[in-house]
Amino acid sequence: MKITGYRCLRTFRDWGRPVGDVNGFTDPGISAVPIVVLETDQGIEGIGMGSHHDIDRLFPAIEGEDPRAVTALYDRMLARVFKAGHSGATFGGIGTLDAALWDLKAKLAGEPLWRLLGARDRFVSGYASGLDIALDDDQLATWYRTMGERGFTSGKLKGGRDLDADIRRLGIVADALSGNGVTPAVMLDANESWNLKQAVRYVTAIEEHRDLTWIEEPLRRWDAAGHARLSTAIRAAVATGENLTGLEQFTPLFDRGAVDIVQVGCVWGVTHFLRVAYAAHARDLPISPVGLTANPAVAHAAVAVPNHLSSEVQDLGSPFGVSVDQQFIDGGVVLGDQPGSGITIDEDAIAVNQRSDSWAVSEAPQVRSHRAGLRLVADAPAGTVDR
Template identity: 70%
Template sequence: MRITGYRTLRTVHDWGRPVGDVNGYIASGLTDVPLVILETDEGIEGVGMGSHADLDRLFPALEGRDPRAVSTLYDAMLARVFKSSHGGATFGGVGTFDTALWDIKAKAAGEPLWRLLGAGDRYVDGYASGLDAALTDDQLAALYTEFAQRGFTAAKLKGGRNLAADIRRFGILSEVLAVKGGSPALMLDANESWNLKQAVRYVSALEESVDLTWIEEPLRRWDAQGHARLSASIKAAVATGENLTGLEMYRPLLDAGAADVVQAGAVWGITHFLRVAVAAHSRDLPVSPVGLTANHAVAAAAAAVPNHLSAEVQDFGSPFGLSLDQELAEGGIVLGDRPGVGIEVDEAAISSAQGSGSWQEPGGPHVRSLRTGLRLVDNGHWEK
């Protein structure tokens, strides 16, 4: 079997609500979903979801090769762009091709990816995370009530700008996710919005009212010493790593004892997650993938590693024109038996549909304010 080419298309995910975080939000709730279809001479095609970045530069590392040699081809893609680095957006292209390679490998074996990777169970524990910063209290309650109805007993809020609001919103989550005989696990994601002392003060004050399981991305992603000092100053665990584009970026964090929960972005692909999981396991640390709603293929890898803690589940729907072989139930993800990563694409429907959206809207969550971490008093409002 040989790789012969690839094609791209783009669909949309309609979240049905505003989605965002401390940096901003997308009022329309409509976001783009880039897709890649990797082609072979035997007619087996692999589906990857996540990014179209630098595909033309990366593809020569794959062309004419056997797609089942996934690890070798992954390293070949990194080597192909080593001068300019595989970091940043380029790593998204690597991850998308990587997912498509795993899809082909599992399809060729006639197995769902979770079984091919050695998982003994199709169930992946998860936590609810609705990208909920722009929701009203009523909307927040309605969303997490639906998560609770599907068995979720853990949830993560987007916040970090207004302490009183965060405490109030955690109260809503505690009520709707109440566990019989116990309390839900509650997490806060600050999306790199604080400096160290801001983080210590905010989390310490929050912990007077909330039994916080972890604080996520409190500081800039590369601040190993800061994360380590924060972890030593609070009761909650520190979770970080989703925006690190390459295994080598984890070394300073792990060496400094800076991450209590090691995270990996699902958008960066399956091989990346597997390697991060091994690195974390070598330090007796749990691993948690972020953003599995669309990039659900990483859930199969999560099922197969020994140190998986819980995976972020953001929405109940699927991008337009895609069928995902999974069910959100029992407080997590129940994977199906479809060979491959479990994604079917209706290319005709996607091609005929009109619609677009972007995470990169000027007021959106992927655009960081220049004043982030530099405010003496935070009014909790987004800058426009």
């Protein structure tokens, strides 16, 4: 069997609510969903979701190869961009092709990916994450109550600019998830918006009112020294890593003891997740993938590693024209038996129903505020310009 070609598709996800974080939000909540379909000489195709970036430059590394050699082909893609480097958006293209390769490998074996990877249980424990910075208190309560009805007992709030509001809203999340007979776990995601001492003061103030399970991305992603100091200064665990593009970027965090919850962005693919998970396991650290909506294949990998803690569940639906063989029940994801990663696409429907997204405009969460970490007052007064 040989890989012969690929097709790039683009659909969209309608979140049904404004979505974002401390850096900004989009309203209406529409985001683009790039899809790559790998073609073979036997007509079997592999599907990956995530990014189209540098696909044309990466594809020669796997063209004509047997798709079952997934991990070797992953390293060939890394080698293909050796001089320019694989960091950043290029790593998204590698991850998407990698997910398509794993989908192909499992389809050829006639098994769901979770089974191929050696998992015994198909249940992926999860936590609710509403991308909720723009939701008012009533909308926040409604969304997390819906997740609580699906059995979720933990939730993550987006925040970091208004201490009093975050304390209040963490309480709303906890109350909304409290109907399952346990005390909910609550987390806060600051999306790299603080410097070290801001983080210490902010989290310490929250902890005077509420137990915080973890603080996520409090500092810049590469600040190993700062994360290590923060972890010793607060009770909450420090969670970070989702934006690191390559196993080697985790090494400084591991060496400094700077991360308590090791996170991996699902968009970076299955092989990356597996390698980081085992590196974390060697250090007795738990792994938590971020954004299963971006790449459902990583859910299959999550149940196959020994140190999976919980996966981020941001939505109960699927992108337009995409169906995924999974269910959201009992506070997590129940994976199906469909061979591969369980993704089916309706290309005809996608072709005639295109929606533009506003994810990368200046007000959206993909664009960092230029004053992040440089504010004496965390939250600017209403009506002022964020300078």
